[in-house]
Amino acid sequence: MHIVVHKTKCQGHARCWAQAPNIFKLDDEGYVLPGDINVAQEDELLASRAVRSCPESALEIDRTSAARFEPADMQPSAGEA
């Protein structure tokens, strides 16, 4: 997963950091640091929650560069069980 940081929208609420301090880094004033963030697969759920927690929509999940994963894709095909 890849997270796009819209630095100009950030208002320094630090909610992203509160959810996932290992993923989101803040400056001395509590604003998220600029630059896109690559998230390890095992941290994707946590990162998604953090993105949703941002009241300014300053964080955006970009899945275009990675394989898209949808729970519906996990349905077993015929013959599997």
Ligand code: SF4
């Ligand atoms: S939650 Fe949103 S507004 Fe607050 S620091 Fe993080 S990116 Fe910025």
